[in-house]
Each structure stands twice: as structure tokens, then as C-alpha cells.
Amino acid sequence: EPDTQAVGSHTYWGTYMTQEEDWDRDLLLDPAWEKQQRKTFTAWCNSHLRKAGTQIENIEEDFRNGLKLMLLLEVISGERLPKPDKGKMRFHKIANVNKALDFICSKGVKLVSIGAEEIVDGNVKMTLGMIWTIILRFAIQDISVEETSAKEGLLLWCQRKTAPYRNVNVQNFHISWKDGLALCALIHRHRPDLIDYSKLRKDDPIGNLNTAFDVAEKFLDIPKMLDAEDIVNTPKPDEKAIMTYVSCFYHAFAGAEQAETAANRICKVLAVNQENEKLMEEYEKLASELLEWIRRTIPWLENRVAEQTMRAMQQKLEDFRDYRRIHKPPRVQEKCQLEINFNTLQTKLRLSNRPAFMPSEGKMVSDIANAWKGLEQVEKGYEEWLLTEIRRLERLDHLAEKFKQKCAMHESWTGGKEDLLSQKDYESASLMEIRALMRKHEAFESDLAAHQDRVEQIAAIAQELNELDYHDAATVNARCQGICDQWDNLGTLTQKRRDSLERVEKLWETIDQLYLEFAKRAAPFNNWMDGAMEDLQDMFIVHSIEEIQSLITAHDQFKATLPEADKERMATLGIHNEILKIAQTYGIKLSGINPYTNLSPQDISTKWDTVKHLVPLRDQMLQEEVARQQANERLRRQFAAQANIIGPWIQTKMEEISHVSVDIAGSLEEQMNSLKQYEQNIINYKSNIDKLEGDHQLSQESLIFDNKHTNYTMEHIRVGWEQLLTTIARTINEVENQILTRDAKGISQEQLNEFRASFNHFDRKRNGMMDPDDFRACLISMGYDLVSGEVEFARIMTLVDPNNTGVVTFQAFIDFMTRETAETDTAEQVMASFKILASDKSYITVEELRRELPPEQAEYCISRMTRYIGPESPPGALDYISFSSALYGESDL
Numbered sequence: 001e002p003d004t005q006a007v008g009s010h011t012y013w014g015t016y017m018t019q020e021e022d023w024d025r026d027l028l029l030d031p032a033w034e035k036q037q038r039k040t041f042t043a044w045c046n047s048h049l050r051k052a053g054t055q056i057e058n059i060e061e062d063f064r065n066g067l068k069l070m071l072l073l074e075v076i077s078g079e080r081l082p083k084p085d086k087g088k089m090r091f092h093k094i095a096n097v098n099k100a101l102d103f104i105c106s107k108g109v110k111l112v113s114i115g116a117e118e119i120v121d122g123n124v125k126m127t128l129g130m131i132w133t134i135i136l137r138f139a140i141q142d143i144s145v146e147e148t149s150a151k152e153g154l155l156l157w158c159q160r161k162t163a164p165y166r167n168v169n170v171q172n173f174h175i176s177w178k179d180g181l182a183l184c185a186l187i188h189r190h191r192p193d194l195i196d197y198s199k200l201r202k203d204d205p206i207g208n209l210n211t212a213f214d215v216a217e218k219f220l221d222i223p224k225m226l227d228a229e230d231i232v233n234t235p236k237p238d239e240k241a242i243m244t245y246v247s248c249f250y251h252a253f254a255g256a257e258q259a260e261t262a263a264n265r266i267c268k269v270l271a272v273n274q275e276n277e278k279l280m281e282e283y284e285k286l287a288s289e290l291l292e293w294i295r296r297t298i299p300w301l302e303n304r305v306a307e308q309t310m311r312a313m314q315q316k317l318e319d320f321r322d323y324r325r326i327h328k329p330p331r332v333q334e335k336c337q338l339e340i341n342f343n344t345l346q347t348k349l350r351l352s353n354r355p356a357f358m359p360s361e362g363k364m365v366s367d368i369a370n371a372w373k374g375l376e377q378v379e380k381g382y383e384e385w386l387l388t389e390i391r392r393l394e395r396l397d398h399l400a401e402k403f404k405q406k407c408a409m410h411e412s413w414t415g416g417k418e419d420l421l422s423q424k425d426y427e428s429a430s431l432m433e434i435r436a437l438m439r440k441h442e443a444f445e446s447d448l449a450a451h452q453d454r455v456e457q458i459a460a461i462a463q464e465l466n467e468l469d470y471h472d473a474a475t476v477n478a479r480c481q482g483i484c485d486q487w488d489n490l491g492t493l494t495q496k497r498r499d500s501l502e503r504v505e506k507l508w509e510t511i512d513q514l515y516l517e518f519a520k521r522a523a524p525f526n527n528w529m530d531g532a533m534e535d536l537q538d539m540f541i542v543h544s545i546e547e548i549q550s551l552i553t554a555h556d557q558f559k560a561t562l563p564e565a566d567k568e569r570m571a572t573l574g575i576h577n578e579i580l581k582i583a584q585t586y587g588i589k590l591s592g593i594n595p596y597t598n599l600s601p602q603d604i605s606t607k608w609d610t611v612k613h614l615v616p617l618r619d620q621m622l623q624e625e626v627a628r629q630q631a632n633e634r635l636r637r638q639f640a641a642q643a644n645i646i647g648p649w650i651q652t653k654m655e656e657i658s659h660v661s662v663d664i665a666g667s668l669e670e671q672m673n674s675l676k677q678y679e680q681n682i683i684n685y686k687s688n689i690d691k692l693e694g695d696h697q698l699s700q701e702s703l704i705f706d707n708k709h710t711n712y713t714m715e716h717i718r719v720g721w722e723q724l725l726t727t728i729a730r731t732i733n734e735v736e737n738q739i740l741t742r743d744a745k746g747i748s749q750e751q752l753n754e755f756r757a758s759f760n761h762f763d764r765k766r767n768g769m770m771d772p773d774d775f776r777a778c779l780i781s782m783g784y785d786l787v788s789g790e791v792e793f794a795r796i797m798t799l800v801d802p803n804n805t806g807v808v809t810f811q812a813f814i815d816f817m818t819r820e821t822a823e824t825d826t827a828e829q830v831m832a833s834f835k836i837l838a839s840d841k842s843y844i845t846v847e848e849l850r851r852e853l854p855p856e857q858a859e860y861c862i863s864r865m866t867r868y869i870g871p872e873s874p875p876g877a878l879d880y881i882s883f884s885s886a887l888y889g890e891s892d893l
Contacts, residue, residue, distance in 0.1 A: 180208025
């Protein structure tokens with residue numbers, strides 16, 4: 001690169017020239033050295049002049065007119081010299097040489113005893129001295145290794161590069177290079193493909209030197225500046241010639257090393273970016289899958305259309321239990337892992353000076369949390385609805401069966417009654433028969449009134465089935481309507497028949513009192529027995545021991561009435577026996593038919609025997625239900641005993657975990673170990689939850705829906721357990737992020753403990769967050785001048801609370817306290833690295849990227865860089881400046 005700064009180094013160059021042999025003063029030069037310098041300096045000059053399309057043949061002759069000397073200086077400096085004189089007279093030549101010498105002096109070089117006349121006259125020693133001065137200034141002066149410069153810097157560079165090679169020990173720029181191994185080692189170090197160093201021999205210096213010269217000229221564009229025989233046969237080769245030639249190797253390889261360093265920096269930055277993009281893609285994929293699962297699940301939980309059968313509803317309940325046991329727990333883990341991945345990614349982006357990750361629209365952590373909240377809100381009432389529907393169906397089945405039984409009994413009783421009431425037998429009957437028919441009708445009316453209650457019960461059951469939305473309500477309503485219509489018709493027919501009988505009542509004069517009394521007593525007693533049989537066979541459903549005890553009490557009360565009923569039975573049968581006794585006493589021949597009732601003493605006895613048979617069966621049924629309710633009570637107590645232990649255990653663990661994250665107890669690694677131990681204890685405790693789930697399922701299968709022995713429901717335990725799992729995972733992730741921050745920021749454990757102590761002191765609520773006023777007090781306690789700096793405090797709040805939540809977390813506090821010490825790559829550093837690879841151009845080509853970077857990183861850049869638009873830019877030129885800014889989220893540098 002042209003050196004455009006006027007470096008004030010006159011004193012340095014004067015000192016350096018004094019240290020060299022005073023060849024310019026005594027004009028003495030070893031003939032062998034002069035020969036080596038002629039060849040080396042001529043080749044060095046031509047290596048630059050050929051860029052301008054010319055060269056020199058004789059070093060002291062071809063520079064005499066000053067024209068090629070000025071051209072040489074323009075090529076190697078990149079600057080324009082004053083316009084040369086075109087004349088060929090001596091004073092023209094002297095003028096041109098002076099312009100060249102003045103330009104050399106303007107670069108901070110003090111020329112000692114070198115004048116334009118000596119150059120114009122072709123003084124070889126002066127000419128060689130001038131060329132050496134130019135080489136020192138433009139090829140060697142800027143070499144710097146570990147704060148050394150010029151000759152020492154070049155020598156140190158050679159020593160470092162050749163240190164690993166056998167038989168090479170570079171100590172100077174003369175005899176250290178005679179055997180050629182040092183030059184071969186320099187080439188092999190940078191281009192091992194050009195020389196097989198293992199086959200070189202120390203006793204073949206000429207072969208080694210020629211190998212180095214030929215390879216350098218053919219592959220490295222370094223012309224042959226030395227002669228192997230001259231080097232070997234000279235006791236001490238010329239130092240200036242060796243330095244000139246070796247400096248060409250430095251310039252040939254230094255650029256490659258700089259490009260390699262730049263490429264390594266870019267690869268490092270790109271690797272960070274690729275890893276972050278992979279984490280972003282994984283987050284997007286996980287978030288999409290979780291949101292899609294929630295989207296599919298919510299309509300299923302919102303579907304509250306009840307099934308018509310108990311079996312179908314119980315299947316729905318089993319499907320919901322599978323969802324809670326099998327399908328939901330992995331999604332809980334996914335949601336927790338998603339939050340952890342998001343926090344880790346944001347920490348990595350922050351530590352690598354990248355902009356924060358902004359997920360796609362609708363996939364923010366808050367979106368997922370809201371979706372999850374919506375899922376749990378819908379889920380909350382689903383199980384309760386299922387159980388309510390099962391109870392409703394159970395009640396419906398019970399009522400439907402009861403309805404059928406009462407309808408069957410009623411229809412059995414009413415069978416033929418309409419035909420009997422429609423008979424006009426009284427028209428041809430005798431007075432005795434008419435009066436008998438009248439009494440018989442009165443008995444029927446008594447019986448009809450007794451059945452009114454059953455009809456009302458049937459109607460009430462039908463109404464309840466309709467209110468509970470019974471699936472076959474149409475059939476129930478039709479049957480009920482038929483019974484009611486028939487009942488109304490029976491009432492009408494009964495009234496009509498009474499009216500007809502009353503019209504001929506004056507014909508009834510003789511009444512058989514005993515038949516009538518039997519009929520009147522037998523009918524209600526028979527109805528009582530019908531009711532008793534109905535009650536004894538009545539279905540029941542209870543949910544507690546108290547309820548079944550109430551039924552047993554009622555049954556005991558019924559049994560207490562049996563002796564009185566037996567007396568009534570004996571009295572009724574006594575009437576019939578009295579009829580038989582009178583008939584036997586007075587020789588009355590009976591027809592065997594009671595004209596007032598169809599009931600016979602045999603009917604009464606048969607039904608009484610049936611009632612007595614049903615009583616012990618009812619006893620057995622009630623006792624079996626007692627046993628079932630006692631078993632249910634045992635299930636309640638078993639569930640309560642576990643729930644009353646597990647519930648407080650979960651609460652205790654939650655409090656202990658919060659203390660671990662708040663209390664300062666050793667290093668972050670020790671906190672992590674403590675939290676991992678808590679996590680393992682929690683995982684080991686899962687079997688207790690599973691056992692409780694089993695007992696809960698047994699209770700539900702037994703249709704137990706209440707438990708007075710505990711305040712913990714299975715839902716409470718489930719929610720607490722899921723919160724505990726989420727809390728321990730989040731707490732571990734927070735400590736991991738603190739470790740990441742600590743290591744990335746380079747803060748010590750003592751500093752971290754100090755930060756934690758300050759944070760805890762001002763964390764008034766002990767919930768891991770500070771209010772803004774507490775945060776201000778904390779900063780003031782640590783030395784920040786915020787007493788009147790509202791603007792500065794507002795700026796700090798935007799850093800620690802970018803989402804304006806109104807609180808400062810410990811992680812945000814740590815990030816702020818360590819923000820200024822971060823050592824991360826910047827967009828400017830990456831841009832400077834690309835500029836090196838692009839050879840200082842404002843754009844970079846696809847070929848340069850593929851040549852300088854590994855394939856994966858090269859293609860990554862090519863696919864993301866935009867086309868460069870600029871003057872004289874070739875096709876395929878890419879804009880690395882915008883790309884570097886985009887890596888760090890900067891729109892303009």
C-alpha cells in the first residue's frame with residue numbers, strides 16, 4: 001500500500017545507515033557483494049517496472065536519465081511524481097534524477113552522500129546505494145512483528161516461520177541462508193504442496209537454493225534475484241541482496257495470512273448466526289406444532305353435545321382421561337421446553353451482540369401462553385359436564401324404567417274397564433241385579449279414585465323425562481298421553497254409568513250388606529297391597545351411607561305397619577267367612593261370585609303372600625347397597641389420605657425452589673446442583689401422583705363425586721403438579737442463563753454473589769422481581785448518581801424492562817450490570833474482515849467468497865448477500881457491507 005503519511009523517521013534512518021557498513025562514504029564494496037547486489041536489485045526493480053510494461057538491463061546505465069527511476073517510484077508508491085523534463089541534455093537528466101531523490105526524501109528518508117550527478121554519471125556504487133535506500137523504505141520499513149520493525153521485524157518473521165524445521169536456524173541475513181534450507185522452509189510453511197521438504201539435504205546447498213528460486217519464480221511470482229553458486233561460494237553473502245529477496249516472500253505470504261485471519265473471523269460470526277437461525281427454526285417448528293395441537297384440541301373440548309346412551313358418554317369420559325393422562329403431559333413438556341429454548345436463544349443473541357429474536361406473527365411466547373390458557377379454560381368445565389351428563393343419563397334410565405313399570409301396572413288395571421263401563425246390562429236386569437250393579441259401580445269408583453295417584457305419578461315422571469331431555473321422549477309422551485286420555489274417558493264413562501244407575505236407583509231395595517262391606521274393605525286393602533308391592537320393588541339410586549340409611553329407616557317403618565295390615569286382612573277375610581257361615585247356617589246356596597267386586601279372598605291371600613315374600617328381598621337389596629356405600633366411603637378416605645399429603649408436599653417444594661433462586665448459597669453451579677436434586681426428587685415423586693390418579697379413577701368408576709375428608713381434588717393436584725414441573729424447569733433455565741451470562745461477561749462468582757445480595761436486599765416481595773423504585777434505590781446504593789437524573793433512569797429502565805412490564809428481573813439486572821464489559825464481534829469488525837477478502841473493494845465476488853471461505857459458509861453468504869450496485873462493478877458483485885450490518889440488526893452504520 002502506498003504510504004501517504006510523512007513519517008518523521010529521519011533520525012531512525014540516519015542511525016540505521018550508520019550501523020550499516022559505510023559503503024557510501026569510502027565507496028568500497030566487495031566485488032562478490034557488488035555482483036549479488038547488481039543481480040538482486042535489477043531483478044527487484046524489474047519485478048515492479050514490468051507492471052508499467054518496461055524493464056532495465058544495466059542498473060547503473062538505465063537509471064541515468066532519471067525517467068525509469070521516476071517510473072519505478074510511481075509504481076511502488078502508487079503516487080504521481082512531477083512531470084519529467086523531456087530533453088536529453090545533462091541538466092535535463094540531473095533535473096529528473098533530483099525529482100526522484102526529492103520524492104524519496106519526502107518519504108522521511110535521509111540520503112547520505114548520494115547526489116544526482118553521481119547517478120547521471122553512472123556511478124555503480126552510488127546507484128546501488130540509492131536502490132537499496134528505495135528497497136528499505138518501500139519494501140522493508142513497514143514490516144512489523146511484535147513491535148519490532150524493518151530488519152529486526154523481517155528477521156523475527158523468518159525465525160517464527162522456520163522454527164519447526166530441522167537444520168534451519170535463522171540468525172542473520174547472510175550465512176543463515178547459504179544452504180538454501182531456510183528459503184525452502186519458508187515456502188513449505190506456507191505452500192507445502194510446492195516442496196517436499198523431507199527429501200532436501202543439507203549437503204546440497206546449490207540444489208536447495210535453485211529449488212527455492214525456481215518454485216518462487218514459477219508459483220509465487222517472485223523473480224530470481226540471486227545466483228546459487230555466488231551465494232554458496234561467497235564466505236558471507238551480501239546482506240542487502242538477501243534481505244531484498246526475502247522481503248518478497250514476506251509480501252507474498254503476509255497477504256494470505258491476513259486473508260486467512262479475516263476468513264476465520266467471518267466463519268466464526270457466520271457459525272454463530274447459523275446456529276442462532278437453526279434455534280429460531282426449531283422454535284418456529286415447535287411453536288407451530290403446539291399451536292396446531294391446541295387449535296385441534298379446543299373444538300373437541302368445546303363440543304358439549306351429549307350422547308344419548310350411557311355407554312357413549314362413558315366412552316367420552318374415558319377419552320378425556322386418556323387426554324389428561326397420555327396426550328396432554330407431553331404437550332406440557334413441549335410448552336415448558338419452548339419457553340426454555342426461547343430464553344436460551346435470546347441470551348445467546350444478546351451475548352453475541354445480535355438483535356433479539358422476534359418470532360413469526362402469532363407465535364410469540366405470549367401467544368402460546370394465551371392459547372394454552374384458552375385450552376385450560378375450555379378443559380376446565382369439560383369433565384364436570386361429562387359427569388353431569390352421565391348422572392343425567394343414569395337418572396333418565398332410572399326414571400324411564402320406573403315409568404314403564406307404573407304404566408304396565410296401570411294399563412293392566414285399566415284393561416277392559418272401558419268395555420265394562422260401556423255395558424248396558426242394567427237395562428234388562430232385575431231390581432236386585434240393578435242394585436247389585438250400583439254397589440259394584442260404587443266399589444269401582446272407589447278403586448278408580450285410588451288409582452288417581454298412580455296416574456299423577458306417571459304424568460310427573462313423563463314431565464321430568466322431558467325436562468331432562470330424554471332421547472326417547474316422543475314414545476314416553478305418546479304413552480303418557482294415551483293413559484291420560486284413557487283416564488279422562490274412564491272418568492266420563494264412570495259418570496255416565498252412575499247417572500244411568502241412579503236413574504233406576506229406586507229399583508235397588510235389597511242389598512247384601514256383607515258382600516258390600518267385603519267389597520269396600522277389600523278394594524282399598526288390595527290397592528294398599530299393590531302400592532306396597534310397587535314400593536318394595538321400587539328402584540333407587542343413592543350416593544351416600546346417609547341416603548341408604550334413610551331408605552332403610554323408611555323400610556323399617558313400613559315393616560312396622562305389617563301387623564296392622566295383617567289385622568285388616570283378617571278382618572276382610574272375616575267378612576267373607578261370615579258370609580259363608582250365614583249361607584251355611586241358613587242353607588243359602590251361593591253362586592260364589594261377589595256381585596260388588598271381582599276380588600276374591602284368594603286374591604287377597606295371594607297378594608299378601610307376595611308382599612311377605614318381597615319384604616326380605618327388599619331387606620337384602622338395601623343391605624347390598626349399604627355395603628357398596630361403605631366401600632365408596634373407604635375409597636374416599638383412601639384418596640383423601642394421599643391427597644392431604646401430596647398437596648402440602650407440592651406447596652412445600654414450590655416454596656423451597658423459590659428460596660433456592662432467591663437465597664445466596666454458594667456458586668451458580670452449587671445452586672444448579674441443588675435444583676437438579678430437587679428436580680430428581682420431584683421426578684421420583686411422580687409414582688405418588690400416578691397412584692392417586694388410579695384411586696381417583698376408581699372413585700369415578702364408582703360414581704363418587706364428592707369427598708368431605710379432603711379439600712384437594714384431583715384437578716387441584718394435577719394443576720399443582722404441572723406448576724411444580726414448570727417452575728423447577730424454569731428455575732433451572734434461569735440459573736443456566738445466569739451461568740451463560742457470567743461466563744460470557746467474564747464476571748466472577750464473588751461479583752455475581754454481590755449482585756445477587758444487592759438484588760435480594762431490594763426485592764421487597766421476595767418474588768424474584770424489583771419494582772422501579774426499589775431498582776432505583778438499588779442502583780443508588782451501588783454508586784449510580786440517580787438522585788435527580790430522571791432522564792438517565794428512564795434510559796436504564798428501557799434497557800432492563802424493554803416490554804414495559806413494570807418490574808426488573810434478576811436476569812435483566814445482571815445483563816445491565818455487565819453490559820459495558822462485553823467483548824463481542826461488531827458489524828464494523830465483520831465488515832473490515834470482508835474488506836480484506838475483497839482486496840479493499842466495496843464489493844466482493846462469488847469467486848472470492850468460495851476461494852476464501854469454507855464451502856458451507858461461502859454458500860451461506862452468497863445466498864443472503866444482495867447484488868452490489870455501483871460504478872464499474874462486474875456481474876455477480878455482492879454487497880458485503882449491507883450483509884455485515886444485517887447480521888447485527890443495524891440498518892445503517
